[in-house]
Amino acid sequence: MLRNTISTIDYSPRDISEYSINWILGNIDSVIFDESYAGLPDSICIGNKYGILDRIDTEKSVESFSTYENKILLGAFIKMLSNLKHLKKIIDSSIDTYTYGYGNYVDFRDLKKTPFLKLFKDANSLEKQIEGLYNRYCNIFVGVEPKVEKPRVTNIFLQNSLYREAFRKIQETFNYKFVFDGELSLLNIKRLSTLYEFYNFHLIINFFKNKLNIDLFEVREQSNRQDNFIDRVSFKSDTISIDIYYNYHYPSILTNLVRIDKKRGTYYTPDYIINIRNEYVDTTIILDAKYSKLETVRSRYLPDCIFKYILNTGFKDEKYRKIDYLILLYSGETYELTVENNEFSPQVFIIPSKPRFEYFLEAQLNTIIEKEIPNSFYKKK
Numbered sequence: 001m002l003r004n005t006i007s008t009i010d011y012s013p014r015d016i017s018e019y020s021i022n023w024i025l026g027n028i029d030s031v032i033f034d035e036s037y038a039g040l041p042d043s044i045c046i047g048n049k050y051g052i053l054d055r056i057d058t059e060k061s062v063e064s065f066s067t068y069e070n071k072i073l074l075g076a077f078i079k080m081l082s083n084l085k086h087l088k089k090i091i092d093s094s095i096d097t098y099t100y101g102y103g104n105y106v107d108f109r110d111l112k113k114t115p116f117l118k119l120f121k122d123a124n125s126l127e128k129q130i131e132g133l134y135n136r137y138c139n140i141f142v143g144v145e146p147k148v149e150k151p152r153v154t155n156i157f158l159q160n161s162l163y164r165e166a167f168r169k170i171q172e173t174f175n176y177k178f179v180f181d182g183e184l185s186l187l188n189i190k191r192l193s194t195l196y197e198f199y200n201f202h203l204i205i206n207f208f209k210n211k212l213n214i215d216l217f218e219v220r221e222q223s224n225r226q227d228n229f230i231d232r233v234s235f236k237s238d239t240i241s242i243d244i245y246y247n248y249h250y251p252s253i254l255t256n257l258v259r260i261d262k263k264r265g266t267y268y269t270p271d272y273i274i275n276i277r278n279e280y281v282d283t284t285i286i287l288d289a290k291y292s293k294l295e296t297v298r299s300r301y302l303p304d305c306i307f308k309y310i311l312n313t314g315f316k317d318e319k320y321r322k323i324d325y326l327i328l329l330y331s332g333e334t335y336e337l338t339v340e341n342n343e344f345s346p347q348v349f350i351i352p353s354k355p356r357f358e359y360f361l362e363a364q365l366n367t368i369i370e371k372e373i374p375n376s377f378y379k380k381k
Contacts, residue, residue, distance in 0.1 A: 008057050019057065065141040069156045069163055074146035076170040077134035082148075083173070084127045091120045150174045196291040197271050198229065200329050200353055200361070201246045204272060204287075205233050207362050208242065211369055211378050217242075240373055245273040251316075257284070257323075261312040268308050276372050283372050284315075285325040289353070297330045297350055302338065310346055322346050327364065329353040335360045 033051040040050075095116050138144075150171065151157065157167040209219070217235040225231055232254075235242040243254075249267035250257040255275060259268055274285040286309045290301050305328060315321040324345045331354045338348035353361045369378055 008055055066144050067156070068147070068154060070141050070144050071147040072149070072151045072170060073166060074134070074137060074141060074144060075148040076166075076173055077130055077137065078146055078148050079170075079173050080130050081127060081134070083176070084123050084130070087123050088120055088127075091116050091123075095120075193289075193291040196331060197246070197289045200287075200289045201272060203353065203358060203361060204244060204274070204365070205230075207365050208233075208235060208244065208369075211366065212242075213377055213379060216377055237377065240276075240278045240377055242277075243273075243275045247271060248273060250313075255284075256316045256318070258314050258316050259312055260314040268313065270305075270309060276368075278373060281372050283325075283368070284323045285327065285368065286313075286323050287327040287329060289329040291331050294330060294332045294334055294336070294350070297328055297332075298336070302328060302348075302350065306348070310348075325349070325368065327351055327361075329361065333357055 031046065031051040033046075033049045038050040151167055153167070157163050212235060214235075217237050217240075220234045220236070221230045222232045222234075223230050229246075231246040231248070233244045245254065247269060248254060249269040250273075251259060251267070255273060257268075257273070259266070270286045271289045272285075272287040274287070276283040276285075286305075288301070288305050288309075290297050292301065305326060309326055310322060313323060322345055324347070326346050326348045328350045330350065330352060332352045333354075335352060336350040338350060339346070341347065349364060351360045351364060370380075
């Protein structure tokens, strides 16, 4: 790669560069003037005087790898290695190495650690690969000092396709941040059923974020938990309010839901409550997540949920009102309608929800959204 360098050489007219002219004007005392130099091949004329130079500074293009772009390339390897070491340090300080399972049995506490341990292993492997690449490039770019900094745009980065792609990747490296606060908090979960609840909560939240025309809403995420898991998300516009609660009990000041049975001073705590309000509707959806089989959900959990959330739940100051939807989520694959009639409430569903079977829950929420709020506030599929 050509690189401009400044060097001091024996004077020769053929070595004169634009830089040399500026250098002569700035170092006029280096010129030896004498009338006898007139007509000599190497003499220079300044005004009416002739002179000669012994040495001169000039600028030449020479082959060199010591360019800004190559310094940035080497620095990017150092930055990536630093990022990987930081990632490994986070995982190493957060994950214990003790194995809780024994024999042919797997303990849930070990299962929770598996993604992080795999990430640590992958980071370790990637670190070795990058170290190898870094050493190879150091052998190519001999004498080049790495620059560990965010790159600035240069002609080389713009005009050379390989350097242009490298520039984009290096920028991503400097912009990328590892944020594992939420993921590492999952290690505090003691039961698989709780993990299933969190899975569905985030599935619900992500659906609303993707379905709504989010620019029309103010989105707020809150946590009232010691583990800092988000347990309330609200979407507010001038005319529409959507509140989603995880593991909130009622009666409470947050909802108008009340218990109407004879047991005083006790609460109901469904896994999720969704409340959709606008000028025309006030819709309440209760969802419960059960990490169980369909038969168990149908025979055991469904009657219990109907008893609690329909028969023994009402609304403050609204004598005849009931919730609009009761949805039981379970870790199976079969969708089951229990009560569905658009003319009456509540409607009751048993819906499968697990990886690769998210469609049923998303489809049901999609139907509710398109029924309850004006179409200008959501994206049509």
